[in-house]
Amino acid sequence: MRIDIVSIFPGYFDVLELSLLGKAKQRGLIEVGVHDLRDAAHDRHRTVDDTPTGGGAGMVMKPEPWGEALDGILEAEGADPDPLIIFPSPAGEVFTQRMARELAGERHLVFGCGRYEGIDQRVFEEYGSRARVKLVSIGDYVLNGGEVATIAMIEAIARLIPGVVGNPESLVEESHEEDGLLEYPSYTKPAEWRGRAVPPVLLSGNHAAIAEWRREQSIERTRAGRPELLPRELRGEARGRHAAE
Ligand code: JBQ
Numbered sequence: 083m084r085i086d087i088v089s090i091f092p093g094y095f096d097v098l099e100l101s102l103l104g105k106a107k108q109r110g111l112i113e114v115g116v117h118d119l120r121d122a123a124h125d126r127h128r129t130v131d132d133t134p135t136g137g138g139a140g141m142v143m144k145p146e147p148w149g150e151a152l153d154g155i156l157e158a159e160g161a162d163p164d165p166l167i168i169f170p171s172p173a174g175e176v177f178t179q180r181m182a183r184e185l186a187g188e189r190h191l192v193f194g195c196g197r198y199e200g201i202d203q204r205v206f207e208e209y210g211s212r213a214r215v216k217l218v219s220i221g222d223y224v225l226n227g228g229e230v231a232t233i234a235m236i237e238a239i240a241r242l243i244p245g246v247v248g249n250p251e252s253l254v255e256e257s258h259e260e261d262g263l264l265e266y267p268s269y270t271k272p273a274e275w276r277g278r279a280v281p282p283v284l285l286s287g288n289h290a291a292i293a294e295w296r297r298e299q300s301i302e303r304t305r306a307g308r309p310e311l312l313p314r315e316l317r318g319e320a321r322g323r324h325a326a327e
Contacts, residue, residue, distance in 0.1 A: 083188065083243055084162060086115045087232060088148070089195040091129055094229040101266035103237065105211070106246040115155070119143075122150035131198050140199035148205045149192065154211065155192055161191035168214045168235070169206065170228030171193045174217030177235055179259065181218070186242035193235070242284045263312055264303045266296035 087095055095116045098104065106112045122129040123146075131141040156165060166188050176182070185191060192213075194201070209215050220231040241247045253259065269280040283295045304312050 083111075083238075084113045084115075084190045085150065085188075086117060086191075086192070086292055087193045087195065087235060088117045088119050088151045088155070089227075089232075090119045090197055091195075091227075091229055092116045094119045094233065097233060098236065102246060104242055104295045106240055109245070111243055111245050117151055117155065119147050119151055122147040122154070125159040132201065141228075142199055143196055143201040143205075145202040146157075147203060147206050150208055152192070152194065152205075158292055162163060163188040165192050167209050167213050168232075169215065170197065170220070170231035171197060171200075171217040172219050172222070172224070176222075177218050177220045177231075177238070179238070180200050182235070182238040185239045185240055190241070193228070193232040193240070195232055197227035231273070243286070259260055260291060261300075262313060263300040263316075264311070266299040266303070 134142050273280050
């Protein structure tokens with residue numbers, strides 16, 4: 083997968099060199115290009131924003147630097163014929179594991195990170211007419227710009243690309259995959275720490291009992307913390323058992 087990112091803070095994306103993502107880059111599984119939007123602003127101060135037309139508070143990102151930066155990516159030598167441009171935005175569709183899975187199947191993603199009060203609307207119109215464009219939000223809280231949202235999305239997407247995560251089983255076991263339940267609690271050695279024992283069933287060697295206990299824990303955790311995730315057919319299951327004990 084090829085990923086291009088346009089931002090006025092390219093330094094944010096240094097984190098993509100770390101850990102699993104850095105290794106995936108080294109191994110050529112993902113190719114990342116980070117572009118400083120200011121390189122496409124040619125006045126003395128490399129201006130990327132201006133006052134809102136019609137008045138109001140804050141600043142709006144000017145269309146010309148965005149046009150030059152995105153044209154450069156879409157028209158680069160060997161460019162993908164069908165890229166998907168993502169603008170992180172609080173007005174976008176909410177990013178989910180399902181969306182991560184869909185995006186992991188793309189050949190070329192372009193992330194346009196806005197700051198200030200937003201990007202001139204004509205940029206969305208222009209690129210919406212030339213490519214697939216998606217506005218995506220990572221949640222209902224206020225961020226200063228799209229950079230952190232982009233990093234979160236890239237992490238979620240990249241780990242689904244075959245070969246990026248060493249053990250494919252750990253992909254399936256994570257929360258929200260497979261059955262939509264939260265993960266069960268995990269433990270390691272020592273068997274007792276500060277007077278706190280590991281649940282004895284995990285030391286029993288009884289794999290069926292361990293699997294049953296973990297499933298109950300997943301259901302109970304989901305019921306307690308994220309009840310809206312609990313599938314209809316599981317309502318009542320684990321609580322019924324424990325209530326009877
Ligand atoms: C969103 F994607 C963005 C971009 C800028 C601000 C944002 N605020 C909240 N959630 O994901 C977002």
